[in-house]
Amino acid sequence: MARILVVDDERSIREALLQVFEYRDHEVRAAEDGPDALDAYAAFGPDVTFLDVKMPGMDGLEVLSRIRERDPLAVVVMISGHGTIDTAVEATRAGAFDFLEKPLDTDRLLVTLRNALEVRGLSAQVQRLSDEIEARHRIVGESPGIRAVLERIERVAPTDARVLITGENGTGKELVARAIHRISERREGPFVEVNCAAIPSELIESELFGHMKGSFTGAVRDRAGRFEQADGGTLFLDEVGDMSPAAQAKVLRALEEGVVTRVGGTEAVSVDVRVVAATNKDLSAEIEAGRFREDLFYRLNVVPIHVPPLRERREDIPALVAHFVELAVRNDRVPPRRFEDAALARLQRLDWPGNVRELRNTVERLLILASGDPIRAQDVDLLVSGQGGGGGLGGDLLSVESFQEFKEKAEQAYLLHKLRENDWNVSETARRIGMPRSNLYKKIERYGLVREG
Numbered sequence: 001m002a003r004i005l006v007v008d009d010e011r012s013i014r015e016a017l018l019q020v021f022e023y024r025d026h027e028v029r030a031a032e033d034g035p036d037a038l039d040a041y042a043a044f045g046p047d048v049t050f051l052d053v054k055m056p057g058m059d060g061l062e063v064l065s066r067i068r069e070r071d072p073l074a075v076v077v078m079i080s081g082h083g084t085i086d087t088a089v090e091a092t093r094a095g096a097f098d099f100l101e102k103p104l105d106t107d108r109l110l111v112t113l114r115n116a117l118e119v120r121g122l123s124a125q126v127q128r129l130s131d132e133i134e135a136r137h138r139i140v141g142e143s144p145g146i147r148a149v150l151e152r153i154e155r156v157a158p159t160d161a162r163v164l165i166t167g168e169n170g171t172g173k174e175l176v177a178r179a180i181h182r183i184s185e186r187r188e189g190p191f192v193e194v195n196c197a198a199i200p201s202e203l204i205e206s207e208l209f210g211h212m213k214g215s216f217t218g219a220v221r222d223r224a225g226r227f228e229q230a231d232g233g234t235l236f237l238d239e240v241g242d243m244s245p246a247a248q249a250k251v252l253r254a255l256e257e258g259v260v261t262r263v264g265g266t267e268a269v270s271v272d273v274r275v276v277a278a279t280n281k282d283l284s285a286e287i288e289a290g291r292f293r294e295d296l297f298y299r300l301n302v303v304p305i306h307v308p309p310l311r312e313r314r315e316d317i318p319a320l321v322a323h324f325v326e327l328a329v330r331n332d333r334v335p336p337r338r339f340e341d342a343a344l345a346r347l348q349r350l351d352w353p354g355n356v357r358e359l360r361n362t363v364e365r366l367l368i369l370a371s372g373d374p375i376r377a378q379d380v381d382l383l384v385s386g387q388g389g390g391g392g393l394g395g396d397l398l399s400v401e402s403f404q405e406f407k408e409k410a411e412q413a414y415l416l417h418k419l420r421e422n423d424w425n426v427s428e429t430a431r432r433i434g435m436p437r438s439n440l441y442k443k444i445e446r447y448g449l450v451r452e453g
Helices: 013-024 036-042 060-070 085-093 106-118 123-136 142-157 173-182 204-209 245-257 281-289 292-299 313-332 341-348 355-369 377-383 394-398 404-419 427-434 438-447
Strands: 002-005 025-029 048-051 075-081 098-101 163-166 189-197 234-238 260-262 269-272 274-279 303-306
Touching: 002 013, 002 036, 013 025, 025 036, 025 234, 036 060, 048 106, 060 075, 075 085, 075 281, 085 098, 098 106, 142 173, 163 173, 163 260, 173 189, 173 234, 204 245, 204 260, 204 274, 245 260, 245 292, 281 292, 292 341, 313 341, 313 355, 341 377, 355 377, 394 427, 404 427, 404 438, 427 438
Parallel strands: 002 025, 002 048, 048 075, 075 098, 163 274, 163 303, 189 234, 234 274
Antiparallel strands: 260 269
C-alpha cells in the first residue's frame, strides 16, 4: 500500500482521485490549498503527490518548490486544466516527476502512479498495478483483421526486431505493444511508454536520454532517461510521428549506436532496448512533406503491424462489450448488466470514429445510465445517439428552437468529436482545427466538455 497526497482546490477532482486510489487500497490524504498541502506533506510523508498547478493564493509551482526544498527526493506529479508548454517546462525544471492535463484519464493516472512508485522502489505495489493494467489492456476479438494482428505479434515477439504499429486513434496500438513485450524474451524487463506528442520539444531530449545535476535550471539531481529506464526491456514510442526533427536525429543515433548520453553529461551509456513505435499518421506522407526522417522510418519499420479500425471488425463488438462490462464491474464498482442481442446489433451498426476506446466509454455510459436490466436497443438509441459524427447530440441538434442554439450545439458536438478523435490531446486538437489553444480551453470550460471513461 502506497501513501498518496492529492492537492486540488476543486472538491470534485479531490473526490475523484481519492476514489480511484482508495479503491486500489492505497492510503490517501487530500488538501485543498498550498498551506494545507505543505502541512499534510510534513505530517503524512507521501510516496507520491498529485498537485494542481492553478490554486488561489499559493499556486502549485510554489508548493512544488517548497516541497522539493524540504524533500529533494519528493515524487510530485503536476496536474492542470489549462496546461501550457511553458508551465510544463517550468514544472519539470522545478523537479516535477510528470505533468498531466485535465480531464484526467484513469488509465493514464495508473500508469503514471506505477512509474512513480518504481522510482520510489515500492516493488509490490508496482507489480499489483502492472497486473491490473495488463488486464485492462487485453486484446479481444476473433475477426480476420485481429487474428492477423495476433499472428504477427506471435511471430515477431520472440525476436528483437523493431516494430512499427499503425492505426487510427483508439484502435488499440498500445495493446499491441504491450502484447509484444508480454510474450517476448524481455517480459521480465521494464515496459516504458513515452507519448511523443505530449512532451514539449524543449524537454524531449531530457525525457528520452536523461540529464545530469546542474545541466539546466531545476536539474537538482541526476536523472535517467526513458532509454536507460527501459534497459533490458521494451521502449514504446507512442505517436512517434509527432516527434520533433531534433529528437528524431537523436533517437536515430541511439538506435544506430546503442548508446545514449545524458544532457549535460559526457559519458556514453550503453543500453539494451527493444524499440516499438506507433503512430496514427501516414509516415510516408510525413516524409514527403519533410516532417519525418526517412532513415529513422526504415530503422523503426522493420516489422509493420496495422491495427484495423472498429468499423472493419464489427463482428468483434459483442466480445468487446462483454470484456468492457467485466472490467467495469470489477474495477469501477458498476452493477453487472446483460446486453440484449438487439442492443448489440444496434451497436454493431454504428461507425465508431473513436474506435475501441469510444466503444468502451459507451458501454460504461450504458451500464450507468440505462434504466433497466437487460440493456435494450431503446437504451442505445436514447443514450448513444449521434455516434459517428454527432458528438452524442443526435436528433437533438435539429430540434432546437433558435438558430443561435443550433450553432452552439453544433459547435459543442464538433469540438467533442474532434477531442475524442485526438484522444483528448487539447494541443493537437487545437492545431488540427486551426483554433488557438487558449480559445479551445475556454470552449471546453463553457460547454462543460469532459472525457468519458
